[in-house]
Amino acid sequence: MTWTEFNYLAPPAVGLWWLSAAAVMRGRRRLAEAALLAGLAVFTVFVAAFWRDLGRPPMRTMGETRLWYSLFLSGAGYLAYRRWPYPWLLAFSALLASVFAIINLLKPEIHSQALMPALQSVYFIPHVTVYMLAYALLGVAAMAGLVQLRRLKRGQADPELYAFLDNVVYVGFGFLMLGLLSGAAWAKEAWGHYWSWDPKETWALVTASAYLLYIHMRLKDIRPRLTLGLLSLALLLLMITWLGVSYLPSAQGSVHVYS
Amino acid sequence: MESYPEKMWRFPCSYRENLLIVAALMLGGLAAQLVIGPFDYFFLHYPVNVVLGALILLLALLGRPFSRAPLFRWLGSVPWAVSLILGLMVLSLIMGLTPRLLHLPPEPDFFLRLGLAQMTSCWPFVLIYLLILLSLALVTVRRLRFKRGGLLFFLNHGGLWLLMAAAGLGAADLRRHVMYVNEGQVEWRVYGENKEVLELPLAIRLDDFDLDFYSPKLALVDRHSGRPQPEGRPDWHQIDPGRVDGRLGQWEIRVLEYIHQAVPGEGGGYREIPMPASTPAAHVLARNLASGEIRQGWVLSGNRYVPLSLLALDDNLVVAMTQPEPRRFSSKIKVYTREGQEREAALEVNHPLKIGPWMIYQYGYDQASGRLSPYSSFELVYDPWLLPVQAGLILLAAGALGLIWQGRRRRAAV
Ligand code: HEM
Numbered sequence: 001m002t003w004t005e006f007n008y009l010a011p012p013a014v015g016l017w018w019l020s021a022a023a024v025m026r027g028r029r030r031l032a033e034a035a036l037l038a039g040l041a042v043f044t045v046f047v048a049a050f051w052r053d054l055g056r057p058p059m060r061t062m063g064e065t066r067l068w069y070s071l072f073l074s075g076a077g078y079l080a081y082r083r084w085p086y087p088w089l090l091a092f093s094a095l096l097a098s099v100f101a102i103i104n105l106l107k108p109e110i111h112s113q114a115l116m117p118a119l120q121s122v123y124f125i126p127h128v129t130v131y132m133l134a135y136a137l138l139g140v141a142a143m144a145g146l147v148q149l150r151r152l153k154r155g156q157a158d159p160e161l162y163a164f165l166d167n168v169v170y171v172g173f174g175f176l177m178l179g180l181l182s183g184a185a186w187a188k189e190a191w192g193h194y195w196s197w198d199p200k201e202t203w204a205l206v207t208a209s210a211y212l213l214y215i216h217m218r219l220k221d222i223r224p225r226l227t228l229g230l231l232s233l234a235l236l237l238l239m240i241t242w243l244g245v246s247y248l249p250s251a252q253g254s255v256h257v258y259s
Numbered sequence: 260m261e262s263y264p265e266k267m268w269r270f271p272c273s274y275r276e277n278l279l280i281v282a283a284l285m286l287g288g289l290a291a292q293l294v295i296g297p298f299d300y301f302f303l304h305y306p307v308n309v310v311l312g313a314l315i316l317l318l319a320l321l322g323r324p325f326s327r328a329p330l331f332r333w334l335g336s337v338p339w340a341v342s343l344i345l346g347l348m349v350l351s352l353i354m355g356l357t358p359r360l361l362h363l364p365p366e367p368d369f370f371l372r373l374g375l376a377q378m379t380s381c382w383p384f385v386l387i388y389l390l391i392l393l394s395l396a397l398v399t400v401r402r403l404r405f406k407r408g409g410l411l412f413f414l415n416h417g418g419l420w421l422l423m424a425a426a427g428l429g430a431a432d433l434r435r436h437v438m439y440v441n442e443g444q445v446e447w448r449v450y451g452e453n454k455e456v457l458e459l460p461l462a463i464r465l466d467d468f469d470l471d472f473y474s475p476k477l478a479l480v481d482r483h484s485g486r487p488q489p490e491g492r493p494d495w496h497q498i499d500p501g502r503v504d505g506r507l508g509q510w511e512i513r514v515l516e517y518i519h520q521a522v523p524g525e526g527g528g529y530r531e532i533p534m535p536a537s538t539p540a541a542h543v544l545a546r547n548l549a550s551g552e553i554r555q556g557w558v559l560s561g562n563r564y565v566p567l568s569l570l571a572l573d574d575n576l577v578v579a580m581t582q583p584e585p586r587r588f589s590s591k592i593k594v595y596t597r598e599g600q601e602r603e604a605a606l607e608v609n610h611p612l613k614i615g616p617w618m619i620y621q622y623g624y625d626q627a628s629g630r631l632s633p634y635s636s637f638e639l640v641y642d643p644w645l646l647p648v649q650a651g652l653i654l655l656a657a658g659a660l661g662l663i664w665q666g667r668r669r670r671a672a673v
Binding site for chain 2: 003111121166177178185190199245249250
């Protein structure tokens with residue numbers, strides 16, 4: 001199979017993922033799961049046949065890595081949803097998986113766009129995918145944190161919301177740690193050392209520390225407002241780590257800035 | 260919130276007190292920095308680092324029978340942990356915002372002498388790091404129990420302790436060198452930090468360096484300014500056997516023939532010969548969308564042996580080829596150790612070689628010469644503490660999976 005067949009197989013997969021997202025938000029959980037898995041199956045068939053016909057793992061171009069994002073996001077998103085049946089989790093995974101498929105459909109020029117040698121690693125795709133799941137969960141945590149903050153200001157925090165909040169932070173932080181650790185393992189293989197205090201790495205540490213502060217401050221009910229506010233600050237730090245580091249004066253010479 | 264019996268000695272239990280202590284420690288660290296200069300990792304060389312690690316563990320073990328002692332309760336308390344993590348976060352934030360200096364200038368000003376531009380050897384950082392190690396060790400040992408929930412706590416805190424201890428205390432024993440080897444020669448010397456020549460206990464012979472590149476792109480270039488056109492948002496045509504037709508500005512182009520490794524042939528053409536001196540070549544047909552004019556010719560980015568070739572379209576515009584980007588570069592090497600071990604390997608980025616306690620990485624090559632690079636460079640890393648670091652990584656990864664699986668289990672009331 002080649003990119004030509006992708007034009008016929010990707011649209012049905014995208015359609016199924018959209019159906020899944022729409023269904024889960026309307027409470028049609030069974031349908032949502034079935035549609036997501038069907039989309040995943042169509043996509044898997046394409047990637048497997050593509051791999052076979054290429055005679056090598058499809059991991060060398062931008063377009064090829066986008067395939068794996070779609071595949072992993074829908075797969076990992078499904079597993080995470082099975083464990084934590086939050087509708088938005090499934091919807092997010094399905095929609096983001098479809099975004100990467102659509103990018104491949106609309107921008108065929110990235111199909112052959114070179115991937116620099118350091119990026120050609122087995123750690124690359126899992127590293128990026130777990131971070132995307134972490135972003136989703138921690139983004140939701142920040143929003144829910146703001147809601148709780150408002151309740152708190154009006155008098156009474158909602159214990160149910162706290163339970164939800166802590167849970168989502170623990171799960172999101174788990175994914176964040178997996179991203180950090182796979183990054184370290186990858187750095188060891190590609191650059192000779194697992195941690196070099198590169199700006200991107202340093203910012204990842206700052207972000208992780210902010211979530212650690214939340215996790216540990218929640219163990220004692222002191223300063224609840226500050227604790228909740230931390231979730232917004234931490235999300236901001238996460239965004240800087242992801243998008244902003246390249247613009248910082250400290251990033252000149254960073255090995256992890258890919259223009 | 261727990262309440263503490265009044266009769267006990269008080270220990271710092273509010274955030275304010277703990278934060279003040281951390282701030283005081285950091286200021287004290289800065290003062291130490293000004294007086295005695297940066298922390299010298301040389302001091303931590305084996306066996307000092309092992310002794311220090313053992314001392315921390317010993318203190319942590321003492322914390323178990325004496326868990327009610329105020330000192331241990333404090334060092335294992337949540338506000339103390341939070342204050343330390345905040346301290347680390349602030350220091351990392353400074354590190355993340357300011358450029359790092361590798362070497363201090365001979366006459367550093369006051370700010371440089373504070374050492375914040377070389378954070379990892381700055382006293383406040385070293386102090387916080389050590390205190391986090393102590394706190395982690397203490398809570399890990401205190402919470403060691405074979406109960407549900409005990410395992411996840413151990414994976415996260417014990418794993419982080421192992422990782423931080425091995426990476427931080429072990430940093431003194433780490434050695435990293437870059438070695439440049441000319442093709443066909445054997446090298447065992449590297450340059451040290453002060454440009455002195457060091458001899459390593461292993462030698463590398465470079466048998467062959469090879470570089471494979473991606474097929475390049477075509478672009479429309481203004482022959483006067485040399486800039487790609489249209490100005491501001493240039494068009495590129497990625498050469499790809501699957502897509503021969505494309506458009507550059509007002510010109511429709513077709514790649515009639517593409518030779519990945521071309522050398523000049525007879526009669527102005529090119530032929531495929533896989534050899535280092537070859538370069539990619541494209542035979543291009545261009546048609547002006549407005550006037551229908553047609554141009555045809557070879558386009559090459561060229562190298563030292565094969566001259567550049569452009570396709571002239573009009574007085575201003577030419578079609579040019581971008582420099583090919585490396586896809587893979589690899590070195591066939593043979594490694595000899597002092598103990599008489601010999602190993603042959605093909606090194607690539609992301610595919611290092613492990614020989615004894617050394618890891619050898621493909622590092623670079625002469626970028627100006629590309630495939631014709633006369634040398635290849637390797638990074639040699641000696642890290643005797645890699646195994647515990649990897650163990651720590653694995654424990655932490657298991658802990659992360661545990662967090663994902665368990666979430667925060669509801670406790671009675673918070
Ligand atoms: C990967 C990093 C870390 C994770 C995922 C983590 C997670 C947690 C969790 C989930 C708890 C609550 C456990 C429970 O009550 O059952 C906890 C407690 C605690 N953590 Fe951490 N932590 C991390 C790093 C640290 C660090 C760096 C410190 C010290 C500086 C620390 C000190 C503490 C302390 C003192 C407690 C309270 C223990 C107790 O009440 O017995 N943790 N941590």
